[in-house]
Amino acid sequence: MVNVVHGDVSGMVVQAGEVHGGIHIHHPRSGSLPLVLPAVPATGVFVGRDDEVRELLDTWSPDTHGTRAVSVVAGMGGVGKTALVHHAATLAERRKWFTGGVVVVDMLGYDAADRRVDPSAVFAPALRALGVDEIPTTAAEQAVVYQRVLDSMGSREERVLLILDNVAARDQLDGLLPRNPLHRAVVATRDTIPLPGAHVLELTTLGAEEGRDLLVRLLDDDPRATDVPEATERLVRLCAGLPLAVGIAAAVLAEEPTLTVAAFAAELDDAGIRLARLEHGASAVGTAFDVSWRRLLARSPPAARLLALLVLDPGPGLGTDAAAALLDDTPAATLTHLRALRRAHLLEQLDGRWWLHDLVRLHVGGQATAAPDPAAVARLSRHYLHVARDRILTAADLPNLTAVVALAAAADLHDIVLDLVDVLVNEVLNAWHTLDTGIALANLAVAVAQRHDHRHAEAFTWLARLLWLGGRLPEAIEAQRQAVDLTLTRVESANRMCVLGQFLLKDRQAEAAVETYRAALALCRTDDPVRSRTTIHSHLAEALVTLHRPDEAIATLHQAIDLARARQDTATEGALLCNLAVALSAANRGAEVMQTLDRAVEVCRASGNTEFEAYAWANLAVLHAQVGQRRRLAVAAENARRLYASLGDKSGQSTLLANIGMVGAMLGSVAQGVAAHQQVVEMCRAAGNRAEEGEALFRLGVFLTDSGKFGAACTVHRKAVDIWRELGNSHREALELRALAGALAATGRHTAAARIGEEAIEVLLDTGERAQAAAIREWLDSVPAAMSPVEEPDEPTPTSVTTNATKPGLAGCLLELTIPVIPVLAHFGAPWWLFVGWAVAVRVLTTLVPVGNLQKHDEDLSPTARHLHSVAIRLFTLALLVAGIVTYLIGGPPWLLALCTVLVVLNVRHKIGLLLFAVIAAVTAYYTWGTPWMWAAPVVAAVGSYGFRPPTRKIEVG
Numbered sequence: 001m002v003n004v005v006h007g008d009v010s011g012m013v014v015q016a017g018e019v020h021g022g023i024h025i026h027h028p029r030s031g032s033l034p035l036v037l038p039a040v041p042a043t044g045v046f047v048g049r050d051d052e053v054r055e056l057l058d059t060w061s062p063d064t065h066g067t068r069a070v071s072v073v074a075g076m077g078g079v080g081k082t083a084l085v086h087h088a089a090t091l092a093e094r095r096k097w098f099t100g101g102v103v104v105v106d107m108l109g110y111d112a113a114d115r116r117v118d119p120s121a122v123f124a125p126a127l128r129a130l131g132v133d134e135i136p137t138t139a140a141e142q143a144v145v146y147q148r149v150l151d152s153m154g155s156r157e158e159r160v161l162l163i164l165d166n167v168a169a170r171d172q173l174d175g176l177l178p179r180n181p182l183h184r185a186v187v188a189t190r191d192t193i194p195l196p197g198a199h200v201l202e203l204t205t206l207g208a209e210e211g212r213d214l215l216v217r218l219l220d221d222d223p224r225a226t227d228v229p230e231a232t233e234r235l236v237r238l239c240a241g242l243p244l245a246v247g248i249a250a251a252v253l254a255e256e257p258t259l260t261v262a263a264f265a266a267e268l269d270d271a272g273i274r275l276a277r278l279e280h281g282a283s284a285v286g287t288a289f290d291v292s293w294r295r296l297l298a299r300s301p302p303a304a305r306l307l308a309l310l311v312l313d314p315g316p317g318l319g320t321d322a323a324a325a326l327l328d329d330t331p332a333a334t335l336t337h338l339r340a341l342r343r344a345h346l347l348e349q350l351d352g353r354w355w356l357h358d359l360v361r362l363h364v365g366g367q368a369t370a371a372p373d374p375a376a377v378a379r380l381s382r383h384y385l386h387v388a389r390d391r392i393l394t395a396a397d398l399p400n401l402t403a404v405v406a407l408a409a410a411a412d413l414h415d416i417v418l419d420l421v422d423v424l425v426n427e428v429l430n431a432w433h434t435l436d437t438g439i440a441l442a443n444l445a446v447a448v449a450q451r452h453d454h455r456h457a458e459a460f461t462w463l464a465r466l467l468w469l470g471g472r473l474p475e476a477i478e479a480q481r482q483a484v485d486l487t488l489t490r491v492e493s494a495n496r497m498c499v500l501g502q503f504l505l506k507d508r509q510a511e512a513a514v515e516t517y518r519a520a521l522a523l524c525r526t527d528d529p530v531r532s533r534t535t536i537h538s539h540l541a542e543a544l545v546t547l548h549r550p551d552e553a554i555a556t557l558h559q560a561i562d563l564a565r566a567r568q569d570t571a572t573e574g575a576l577l578c579n580l581a582v583a584l585s586a587a588n589r590g591a592e593v594m595q596t597l598d599r600a601v602e603v604c605r606a607s608g609n610t611e612f613e614a615y616a617w618a619n620l621a622v623l624h625a626q627v628g629q630r631r632r633l634a635v636a637a638e639n640a641r642r643l644y645a646s647l648g649d650k651s652g653q654s655t656l657l658a659n660i661g662m663v664g665a666m667l668g669s670v671a672q673g674v675a676a677h678q679q680v681v682e683m684c685r686a687a688g689n690r691a692e693e694g695e696a697l698f699r700l701g702v703f704l705t706d707s708g709k710f711g712a713a714c715t716v717h718r719k720a721v722d723i724w725r726e727l728g729n730s731h732r733e734a735l736e737l738r739a740l741a742g743a744l745a746a747t748g749r750h751t752a753a754a755r756i757g758e759e760a761i762e763v764l765l766d767t768g769e770r771a772q773a774a775a776i777r778e779w780l781d782s783v784p785a786a787m788s789p790v791e792e793p794d795e796p797t798p799t800s801v802t803t804n805a806t807k808p809g810l811a812g813c814l815l816e817l818t819i820p821v822i823p824v825l826a827h828f829g830a831p832w833w834l835f836v837g838w839a840v841a842v843r844v845l846t847t848l849v850p851v852g853n854l855q856k857h858d859e860d861l862s863p864t865a866r867h868l869h870s871v872a873i874r875l876f877t878l879a880l881l882v883a884g885i886v887t888y889l890i891g892g893p894p895w896l897l898a899l900c901t902v903l904v905v906l907n908v909r910h911k912i913g914l915l916l917f918a919v920i921a922a923v924t925a926y927y928t929w930g931t932p933w934m935w936a937a938p939v940v941a942a943v944g945s946y947g948f949r950p951p952t953r954k955i956e957v958g
Contacts, residue, residue, distance in 0.1 A: 041104065045217045046087045048210035049080070052201060056088040059199050060184045062097055062159065070177055070195055071186040075203030076345040076357065077110065077288035078244025081188040082165055084203065089161060089186075098184075100158035103129045105176075109168025110190060110291045119174045126176075130160070143175045154180035161186070168295070170194065190292060192343035204348075205241030205357070212236050214243060218250035224261050225253075231262035238268040239278070240358040244285055251280040275362055289363040296344055303340040307347070310356055311365045312372050313380060314407055315400030317353035322400070325383035326376050374411055381408040381416045388423040398424075402437050409444055414452045418459065421445040425462045436728040438466045457486040461496060464503070472731055472767065473507040491532060494523040498536045505543050513543040530567045534560040538579050550587035557583060574604035575612040581619060594623060614643035677703050694723035698736060705743050713743040734763040738776055745783050753783055 058064060059071050073081045089102055103126055107117045123142035124135050130149055136142050153160060160178065162185040167173060170193050177185050187193065206214065212232055216225045225232055239245035249268075253259055268274045278285040296304045309326040310318070324334040338354055341347035348355040356364075384404045387397060401424055408416045421441050442463035449459040460483035467476035480500040487493040497520035504513040517540035524533050537560035544553035557580045564573040577600035584593045597620045604613035617640035620632075677700035684693035697720035704713035717740035724733035737760035745753035757780045764773035 041086060044083075045214065046083055047213045047217055048206060049084055049087075052084055052203065053088050053091070055201055056085070056186070057091060060088075060092050060097060060161065069181050069184055070198040071184070072193060072195055072198050072200045073186060073188045073203055074192060074200065074345060075190065076242075076360070077190055077292055078242050078285060079203050079205060079345075080243035081203055083243065085163055085165070085186055085188055089163060092161065098159045098161045100153045100160040100183075101130060102161045102163065104163045104165065106165050107167045107172050109166045109172060110288075110295075111166075112287060112291055116168065117172065119172055119176050122176055126162075146175070147179055150178045150183055151180050154178075154182040157182065159183055164188070167193065190345050192345075206243060206246070207241065208233060208236060211239065211241050211243075211246055214246050215250055218247060219253060222253070228260075228262055231260070231265055235261055235265040235268065238265060238274065242285065242357070242359060244283065244288060245278050245359060248278045248280045248283050248285065251283070252277070255280070271362055275359065275366065278359075285359055286363055286366075289360060292344060292346060293364065293367060296341075296346065300337070300340050303337040303344075306334065306337045307341055307364055308367065309373070309376055310347075310354070311361055312376055312407070313400065314403035317350070317355040318400060319353055321387075322380060322383055323354060325379045328376070328379060372411075377407055377411040378413055378416075380404060381411070381413055381420070385416055385419055385423075388420060402441060405441055405444060409448055414448045414454065417448045418445055418455050421462060422458070425466065435466065435470050439463070439470060442466050457483045457488075457492075457496070460486065461499070464499070468503050468506065470729055470731060472769075473503060474769070477503045477507060490523050490525075491528055494520040494528075494536065495532055497523070498532075498539055501536075501539055501543065505539075505546065510543050510546045514540065514547065517543060530563055530569050531572055534564055534569075534572050534576060537563075538576060541579060541583055545583050545586045548586075550583050553583040554580065554587060570603050570607035571609040571612075574600050574607055574609045574616070577603060578612050578616050578619065581616075594620070597623070610643055610647055614640050614647065617643065673703055673707065674700070674709075690723055690726065694720050694729075694732065694736075697723065698732075698739065701736075701739055701743065705739070705746065710743050710746040714740060714747065717743055730763050730767045731769065734760045734767070734769070734772070734776075737763065738779075741776075741780075750784055754780060757783070 056071060056073075073085055075081050086104075089104075092098060093102060105117075105122055105126065107122075108115050109117075120139035120143070123139060123146045127135050127142065127146055127149065130153070132145070132149055136145055150160060160183045162176070162178060162183065164173065164176060164185065165188045167187050167189045168191060173187065173193075173195075187195070187198075215232060215236060216222075219225045235249060236246060239249055249264065253261065253264060264277075267277055275284075275286040279287075293304070296307065306323065306327050310323060312326060313322060320331050320335055320338065323338055324331045327334050327337070338347065338349075342349055342354075346356075346360055348357070381404055384401050388401055401420065405417055405420050405424070408420065421444070424441055425438060442459065445459040446456075446463055449456045460479050464476045464479035464483060467473075467479055477500065480496065480503055484493060484496045484500055487496055497516055501513040501516040501520065504510075504516060517536055520536050521533070521540070524536070537556050541553035541556045541560075544550070544556065557576055561573055561576045561580065564570075564576060577596055581593050581596040581600065584596060597616050600616040601613055601620070604610070604616060617636050621636035621640055677696065680696040681693060681700060684696050697716050701713045701716040701720060704710070704716060717736055721733060721736045721740060724730075724736055737756050741753045741756040741760065744750075744756060757776055761773045761776050761780075764770070764776070
């Protein structure tokens with residue numbers, strides 16, 4: 001029997017004479033043959049990755065003998081491993097580093113159709129790529145010949161670079177890595193493949209700038225990519241820095257010429273369809289992630305379950321303990337699965353926390369077929385509640401804690417929601433940068449409390465405190481009133497009324513605050529806690545002082561002090577004594593103020609009340625500054641600073657510096673005031689407290705405006721506006737804009753002032769603060785209209801302030817007295833060398849002998865010294881008059897000396913004035929004594945007088 005096959009044959013043909021039994025035909029997997037290229041394919045557009053390219057090239061360089069021959073480039077799917085390797089290989093080829101050639105093999109380890117290449121199938125095509133014609137038939141023989149050929153090429157120094165792309169496991173490399181150390185191999189993989197001695201390069205996503213550059217380059221300079229930079233940055237951010245996603249976005253935009261970058265970014269904003277839109281042709285972000293997800297399911301089901309649970313944590317990164325709570329397992333066991341996810345590059349570890357890529361989160365979340373596991377949500381929420389209660393929170397904890405509140409609310413875990421918000425409100429009060437988030441959380445807590453009819457008053461109290469902190473006083477007052485109305489206990493109601501009084505006083509409703517405090521006192525009983533009653537008394541006194549009723553305030557505080565002493569509560573007594581000093585000061589009882597503060601320091605120190613001891617020292621420092629007691633000022637200020645530092649109270653230190661600076665300014669030194677305020681700004685900036693920095697800038701700007709330094713004030717207020725915008729505090733932004741408008745108006749830039757004022761009004765109207773908006777509108781109506789309707793240019797404003805740091809003092813008077821003294825001495829027959837000696841001695845006295853002069857900062861002059869300085873100026877004027885008379889009597893030309901005197905009095909300091917001053921003084925001496933050499937004395941005196949000009953102090957502001 002003859003079996004004959006005619007014609008073309010496609011597929012497999014089985015020929016047999018006789019067949020008995022069943023026939024089983026094994027078909028090899030379609031496409032399992034490797035794609036082997038004898039050269040590097042074109043890389044197309046490639047941007048960034050300079051450090052990674054340099055690292056690979058350093059490893060491949062022929063000059064680096066003895067280095068590791070194998071490199072591993074690992075990273076998540078779509079991160080650009082292939083592009084990086086191909087780009088670096090192209091550069092190496094151009095440098096002729098691999099004269100034996102570059103062989104590229106795609107091992108298809110992550111192929112969606114599971115067409116993974118076995119290493120035995122690579123030898124034959126690799127040999128062909130290396131130029132070998134006679135290839136053995138069996139894989140074992142091919143492997144031997146493959147290594148033999150590489151060894152032979154190595155002996156001829158024909159270096160080969162082998163690129164093994166998409167390697168999924170160690171067994172795909174069996175026999176393929178060159179044994180000869182002259183050659184190089186690079187493995188691109190999504191997994192962590194253990195290769196002893198290999199150089200490992202972990203590839204991460206692109207930064208914002210690199211992602212933007214890639215999009216622009218891929219769109220081939222399409223103007224849509226650069227017309228609206230904000231839209232381009234937003235689109236790249238939504239692609240989460242993944243080169244595959246950026247490339248697909250560019251392809252979609254190129255395919256749809258009418259689609260704007262902003263419109264496409266708006267589409268991607270919808271997380272539900274983002275992955276679906278990031279598809280183009282055969283490229284799809286979801287497909288790349290799906291392969292990794294399915295491999296994980298097959299290889300490690302517990303790790304896959306953990307990855308699905310990690311999506312529930314809404315924070316940007318989480319700790320091992322949080323992951324263990326989700327998995328309901330021990331941290332040690334959970335860590336094993338977390339490491340498996342990291343090895344699969346589905347999870348990153350950074351600074352001890354685990355981070356899930358945004359697009360991976362979307363893909364894994366989309367794989368869920370059921371609602372989130374409520375038990376897992378409850379475990380995670382309770383874990384974060386324990387974290388919040390049991391340890392000092394860091395900035396890294398807050399994003400997760402705030403995000404989990406919404407998750408717990410959605411799962412109807414109302415007790416956990418309220419407990420978490422209770423803890424977080426205190427964190428917000430200590431870190432103003434989370435203020436808007438805190439208000440949102442408090443509003444959520446109010447909604448949860450109302451829905452479950454539970455802890456209403458507490459929730460409204462949290463909301464009121466945060467609104468007050470944000471400057472939204474009308475809303476804060478309303479929320480606190482709600483809290484008072486919902487409070488069931490008498491003592492708690494009195495305490496919350498006390499807080500309401502503080503809000504009213506802050507809103508300049510002092511009369512209403514007094515009524516509220518008195519109503520709170522009416523609720524108190526003699527057996528109530530002393531501190532509750534004394535706190536209300538203290539705040540009532542503050543309101544009375546505001547209403548200019550200091551005597552009532554003093555009587556109220558004495559009642560509170562008696563209560564504290566009766567209960568031997570020295571800590572409270574010390575705080576009350578500090579407040580009493582304020583009331584006494586308002587009543588102009590200065591001697592009692594100092595005594596009261598001294599007593600407050602003693603009581604606070606004895607009771608360990610460090611906070612109020614620092615407060616008392618700070619007030620003492622200000623008082624000593626006001627009366628010019630510099631030694632006591634230094635001691636008090638240092639004690640206050642030290643105590644505030646021990647408390648970690650940057651705000652207290654800032655207030656102390658600012659107050660002393662203000663006192664210095666009141667005493668005539670603008671420089672001291674500016675320097676003190678700027679130091680406060682720098683302290684807040686160094687501490688990283690943006691809100692405190694904004695507040696300090698506001699105070700500095702107001703001080704500069706009050707001091708007439710309007711240009712510098714504009715600079716400072718602009719910086720403060722940027723801070724409040726960054727923090728999202730609209731109320732403070734509007735106040736800052738109003739201050740900026742005032743400074744601009746003071747410089748004559750009325751158009752710019754009007755524009756900034758309108759901005760402030762718009763912000764206030766958006767926040768519902770209509771009364772303040774109306775006040776600014778009234779002020780704007782009073783601002784003179786600009787001379788021209790043309791918009792004024794945004795001129796740069798100065799960033800520094802130059803002020804006179806010193807005044808001449810008595811030493812300056814000595815210099816100016818030099819001129820009239822010379823003719824007086826001549827009249828009495830003094831020798832010429834005495835005249836010259838006088839001029840030189842005075843100059844030396846004022847420059848080299850600081851003990852003998854008062855060339856100091858204004859703030860260093862005591863009131864007595866300032867009085868002496870004033871007397872000296874009057875004596876100087878009298879001496880000029882006497883000198884004129886003497887000159888006339890000895891026959892000198894009086895008009896010359898008179899003119900000289902006028903110039904001295906006018907304090908002419910420019911060069912022309914100096915020249916005229918010297919000439920007149922010299923001519924006066926010549927006519928007076930008739931000898932030319934006597935010109936030297938008045939000239940020296942003139943130069944000395946010009947040389948002593950009050951030094952200036954340049955202070956950088958903002």
